[in-house]
Amino acid sequence: MQADAGSRGPISRGRKTAIFIFVAVVANSFGNLLLAEAMEHMPSLGHVALAHYVERLLGNPFLIPGVMLTSVYTLSQLSLFSWADLSFVVPCTASSYIVTTLLGEFILGEHVALARWMGVLLIFCGIVLVARTPTNTKGPEDIPR
Amino acid sequence: MTKWLLILFTVVASSSGDVLCAKGMSRGGELTNFRPTGVIRAIIRQRLVILGWLCYASSFFALLGLLSVAQLSVAVPATALGFVLDTIAARILLRERVPWQRWIGVMCVAAGVVLTVRSGPTRPLPAGSTSTTAAQTANASGTRRR
Numbered sequence: 001m002q003a004d005a006g007s008r009g010p011i012s013r014g015r016k017t018a019i020f021i022f023v024a025v026v027a028n029s030f031g032n033l034l035l036a037e038a039m040e041h042m043p044s045l046g047h048v049a050l051a052h053y054v055e056r057l058l059g060n061p062f063l064i065p066g067v068m069l070t071s072v073y074t075l076s077q078l079s080l081f082s083w084a085d086l087s088f089v090v091p092c093t094a095s096s097y098i099v100t101t102l103l104g105e106f107i108l109g110e111h112v113a114l115a116r117w118m119g120v121l122l123i124f125c126g127i128v129l130v131a132r133t134p135t136n137t138k139g140p141e142d143i144p145r
Numbered sequence: 146m147t148k149w150l151l152i153l154f155t156v157v158a159s160s161s162g163d164v165l166c167a168k169g170m171s172r173g174g175e176l177t178n179f180r181p182t183g184v185i186r187a188i189i190r191q192r193l194v195i196l197g198w199l200c201y202a203s204s205f206f207a208l209l210g211l212l213s214v215a216q217l218s219v220a221v222p223a224t225a226l227g228f229v230l231d232t233i234a235a236r237i238l239l240r241e242r243v244p245w246q247r248w249i250g251v252m253c254v255a256a257g258v259v260l261t262v263r264s265g266p267t268r269p270l271p272a273g274s275t276s277t278t279a280a281q282t283a284n285a286s287g288t289r290r291r
Contacts, residue, residue, distance in 0.1 A: 075181065075185070075188070078170050081166055081167040081169075081171060082170040082171060082173060082174065082175050082176040083171075085235060085239075085243075086163055086231060086239055087232045087236065087241050087247055088247070089167075090228060090231045090232070090235075090251075091228060091232075091251050091254045094254045094257075097258055097262075115263070115264035116260065116261050116264040118257075118260055119256075119257045119258065119259070119261030119262075119263075119264065122253050122254070122257030123254050125250075125257075126249075126250040126252070126255075126256075127250065128250070129246045129249055129250030129253065130247050130254070132246060133250075134244075137241050137242040137243070138171070138240065
């Protein structure tokens with residue numbers, strides 16, 4: 001996915017940032033979902049021999065896709081750090097809480113409490129505020145998004 | 146007491162990881178080659194990033210320790226504090242000029258995270274999904290490394 005982000009051709013920094021944050025958030029949310037699914041099928045670590053645990057872990061069909069998505073997340077976030085402020089990237093990637101909640105309600109069929117929706121709304125407002133600030137405040141030129 | 150020490154360690158280690166990774170990556174200049182190999186090469190060249198990963202890994206294990214002595218509802222608000230600590234560190238250590246909208250935004254996000262996780266889904270969240278930090282550390286700890 002990252003290869004699409006435009007190593008050639010002009011692309012504005014704001015656009016590039018939006019793409020990378022989107023990729024990071026989606027990969028993080030789905031990666032966590034898969035890893036959670038993987039761990040749910042695992043015995044408790046203290047109760048089985050380590051070798052057996054590792055064998056079960058590696059045989060788990062959710063593990064590799066989960067790990068791959070989390071890797072995509074890591075690479076996108078580190079790429080973002082190369083041009084965007086830490087204080088910009090960190091709150092924006094909190095959108096994964098929103099995605100996780102939506103996944104829970106609409107895909108996993110969990111009942112999401114009202115307080116949780118309020119939390120999601122707060123996170124959303126916070127991200128909107130942060131997203132309106134310049135991506136990079138250290139560089140010679142700030143390119144507002 | 147153990148609980149508070151673990152909370153402190155988890156939060157400080159994960160924010161240190163963020164700061165080191167951000168510092169390391171910005172040192173290498175803006176990435177332009179987004180092929181995975183290009184990105185990975187740019188990353189492993191930065192010692193600070195590797196150091197940051199060690200911080201993520203220690204934060205991850207501290208979080209696991211924390212979850213063994215405290216409820217998730219105690220552990221997670223603590224990691225939400227990481228958002229605020231990251232912003233303070235970005236201002237002081239990385240000399241980012243943090244506009245007031247960003248301060249307010251970060252506080253909203255941190256409060257929202259506490260609310261979101263406290264009211265929880267019907268099934269418990271895995272440690273990794275409770276915070277970016279924990280997920281990052283999961284990677285760092287070499288499950289693949291995230």
